[in-house]
Amino acid sequence: xxxxxxxxxxxxxxxxxxxxxxxxxxxTSSSAxxxxxxxxxxxxxxxxxxxxxxxxxxxxxxxxxxxxxxENTAPQLLREFADTGKAAFYYxxxxxxxxxxxxxxxxxxxxxxxxxxxxxxxxxxxxLMRAQNDxxxxxxxxxxxxxxxxxxxxxxxxxxxxSASETARDxxxxxxxxRQANLTGTPSVLVNGVLVSNPxxxxxxxxxxxxxx
Numbered sequence: 001x002x003x004x005x006x007x008x009x010x011x012x013x014x015x016x017x018x019x020x021x022x023x024x025x026x027x028t029s030s031s032a033x034x035x036x037x038x039x040x041x042x043x044x045x046x047x048x049x050x051x052x053x054x055x056x057x058x059x060x061x062x063x064x065x066x067x068x069x070x071e072n073t074a075p076q077l078l079r080e081f082a083d084t085g086k087a088a089f090y091y092x093x094x095x096x097x098x099x100x101x102x103x104x105x106x107x108x109x110x111x112x113x114x115x116x117x118x119x120x121x122x123x124x125x126x127x128l129m130r131a132q133n134d135x136x137x138x139x140x141x142x143x144x145x146x147x148x149x150x151x152x153x154x155x156x157x158x159x160x161x162x163s164a165s166e167t168a169r170d171x172x173x174x175x176x177x178x179r180q181a182n183l184t185g186t187p188s189v190l191v192n193g194v195l196v197s198n199p200x201x202x203x204x205x206x207x208x209x210x211x212x213x
Contacts, residue, residue, distance in 0.1 A: 034193025036181035042170070043090040044114040044121040047082030053211045055087050055204070058094040058178050058188040061106035061128050062136050069187045069199070070129040076201050077208075087191075087208050091125060093174040094186050104171060105139045111167030112158055113146055120150035 038056050041049075057074075059066045074089070081087035093110065095103030106128070114121040127149050128135065128142055135142045143162055147155045161167060178188070181195060189199035191207040 034190075035195050036177050036190060036193050038090070038092070038177050038190070038193065039173070040088075040090050042173075043092055044110070044118055044125075045088050045090050046078055046122045047088035048085055049088060051082070051085055051088040053081070053087035053208050054192055055081075055089045055208065056092055056177075056190040056193075057089060058092045058174070058183055058186055058190075060094055060096050060103050060186045061110065061142070062097040062103050062132050063186045064132070065185075066187045067129040067132050070126050073199070073201050073204075074126075077204055080205065081208055086212060091121070092177060093171045094178040094183060094188065095171070095175070096186055102136060102139050104168075105162070106135065106142050107171040107174075108165050108167050109142050109146060109162050111170045112161035113150065113153065115161060115167060116153050116158065117150070120146075120153055124150055 036056070038054075040054055040056075043056075055077075057069075059069075077087075078089065082089055091110075093107035095107050097103045110121060110125075110128075113124055124146055127145060131141065131145055135145075143159065146158060147153065181188070181190065183195075187199060189196045189204055191204065192211050194207070196204050196207045
């Protein structure tokens with residue numbers, strides 16, 4: 001009798017563990033309160049603005065982890081969710097490597113590119129990330145690459161925008177959103193305003209799928 005009870009108890013515990021593994025991630029991902037209010041309409045975007053889920057990526061063009069994310073994580077997510085219309089991915093600035101000078105310059109440059117063309121920004125983001133070692137040594141290299149790989153941009157207008165830091169206010173607004181979300185590094189990813197801990201492909205995908213339910 002005791003052996004039967006022990007077996008039954010073991011089965012019950014095992015079932016509860018499985019249920020917890022299934023239910024708890026859904027609760028923590030989909031029902032958590034948003035930690036940041038983001039003006040998505042003013043951000044560079046990959047995917048349709050009408051997508052039901054909004055994914056915010058806070059980045060620094062000089063951050064090595066951001067470069068790795070751009071090369072190895074983002075492409076899979078974009079194929080699975082942006083290309084299918086399930087989610088839109090928004091890019092926000094969070095200068096952390098050299099926030100006063102080089103990282104801020106690149107953030108301003110990115111916003112100046114976006115000011116002319118969202119498509120150009122989406123094209124240039126991975127290019128600039130891959131070239132970050134060169135850019136870190138000479139930030140003007142970022143401007144050269146933008147003009148080279150996005151020929152649809154008005155080069156003189158872009159140079160003037162960057163030189164005068166015309167988009168500095170946009171960078172500051174992104175930083176304010178990062179502080180509101182208590183972010184401490186890059187890349188940081190929020191799904192519908194909720195922070196995804198350890199932003200791997202699996203964790204971000206799970207958060208998006210939960211948000212779609």
